Amino acid sequence: MKEEERIQQDREEPEDAGVLINNVSHQLKRRILCSSQKDSCGLTEMQHRTIHYLLERSQDTEIYQKDLERVFNIRKSTATEMLQLMEKKGFLYRQCSTKDARMKKIVPTEKAVAVQRAVGENIRAVEACLRRGIEEEDFQICMKVLKKMAENLSCENEHEKTNAEKTEKK
Numbered sequence: 001m002k003e004e005e006r007i008q009q010d011r012e013e014p015e016d017a018g019v020l021i022n023n024v025s026h027q028l029k030r031r032i033l034c035s036s037q038k039d040s041c042g043l044t045e046m047q048h049r050t051i052h053y054l055l056e057r058s059q060d061t062e063i064y065q066k067d068l069e070r071v072f073n074i075r076k077s078t079a080t081e082m083l084q085l086m087e088k089k090g091f092l093y094r095q096c097s098t099k100d101a102r103m104k105k106i107v108p109t110e111k112a113v114a115v116q117r118a119v120g121e122n123i124r125a126v127e128a129c130l131r132r133g134i135e136e137e138d139f140q141i142c143m144k145v146l147k148k149m150a151e152n153l154s155c156e157n158e159h160e161k162t163n164a165e166k167t168e169k170k
Contacts, residue, residue, distance in 0.1 A: 017149070021146075021149075028045075028126065028130070029045045031126050031129065042089065043086075043089075043091075043115070043119075046072070046074075046082060047082060047085075047086055047091070048119050048122065048123065049072070049123070050068060050072070050082065050083075050086065051086075051091060051092075051108065051112050051115065051116065051119055052116075052119050052120060052123055053068070053071060053072075054092065054106060054107075054108045054112065055108050055112060055113065055116050058106070058107065058108060062097055062098070062099065062105040063105060063106045064097070064103055064104070064105055064106065065079050065080065065083060065104070065106065068083070068106070073150065073154070083106065089111075090109055090111045091108065091109055091111055091112040091115075092106055092107060092108050092109055092112060093106075093107055093109060094106055094107070095107050
């Protein structure tokens, strides 16, 4: 079989959504890192997004670690490690909440504000690249489908966690 025929045959086979999503994720992370090398201040892609989220939301409401875990769908241990590193680098600090002294709100520092413009521009540029050539209606459908997929996987994780808890009790 000629190479051209094999490629055509590969295109006709059903696509694996997980592989495609992983591929897009990998390319997205690479693009964000490449685009931000000069302005990154040693931040990872996830730390960029966290700073962006904190700076956009912390003006209106208090942000807690649990909020980041939910928004970015990360484990508590991952969030803790990331926030400790960002605190060590001087991008944020934790402060007792005005609502509940047991809770620590996450507050961006002046250093985070200083990189906000570069981080925001980088994220907007990568988002524009992602959306290039895609009609708004198609984009909204894609977002709806991706959210449903994330919800489906989240339900599976909750189901697995519940089963594990039941097994431990026995």
